[in-house]
């Protein structure tokens with residue numbers, strides 16, 4: 557579905573070069589539940605941003621449906637972002653002056669979806685926030701804000717879900733609820749990539765891609781044994 561070929565991403569900071577990703581090749585198939593694991597600074601967010609066409613590689617290519625997205629027009633990448641991927645950002649990125657309902661409805665309005673209001677209310681109810689729709693982000697707990705961000709990502713029904721540290725700020729119980737929601741999405745046929753530095757979380761994945769210093773150091777089944785959600789602890 558999405559293929560990265562020899563992708564590198566380098567930044568110049570004055571005279572110094574920062575290598576965020578180095579020669580990364582991988583293929584993401586439809587319906588996979590993938591965890592991207594690695595320490596802080598290993599390139600996880602950079603990788604997610606490139607897969608979601610938020611950012612372009614310095615070298616290498618992203619191939620989607622046989623065509624190169626990295627060589628394509630800006631408008632094609634915009635369409636890919638609108639129609640194919642949904643991001644759950646590391647820092648939520650909710651609009652502070654919009655309520656939970658309005659934050660979700662916004663993306664539906666942007667996509668000219670009919671019945672945006674009812675759809676937004678439904679997806680917020682699905683993530684357990686039916687009684688928080690009129691709250692502004694500052695009136696919600698961290699876990700609730702995270703769930704609004706997830707509701708927003710689910711609202712459009714895009715087939716690829718990219719989640720950057722979706723449980724990073726959360727307590728264990730809320731973290732498990734969020735992972736449950738993401739697992740349900742994968743079970744329903746979506747492609748889900750979850751970025752985390754928490755190795756325990758990688759146990760619920762079909763496939764774990766491990767990054768170190770911008771390189772893939774392993775790619776396969778969880779190394780410490782597959783587990784169900786109820787078996788996880790951290």
Ligand SMILES: Nc1ncnc2c1ncn2[C@@H]1O[C@H](COP(=O)(O)OP(=O)(O)OP(=O)(O)O)[C@@H](O)[C@H]1O
Pocket residue numbers: 567568569574575576594595596597598599600601602603753
């Ligand atoms: N816009 C940028 N300009 C310069 N360097 C950058 C930029 N974005 C990322 N980097 C550097 O690239 C490396 C990888 O960053 P990235 O954000 O992908 O790491 P990460 O694995 O997501 O880390 P964390 O777990 O802390 O979120 C880091 O060393 C970072 O400092």
Ligand SMILES: [Mg+2]
Pocket residue numbers: 600601602646720
């Ligand atoms: Mg990051």
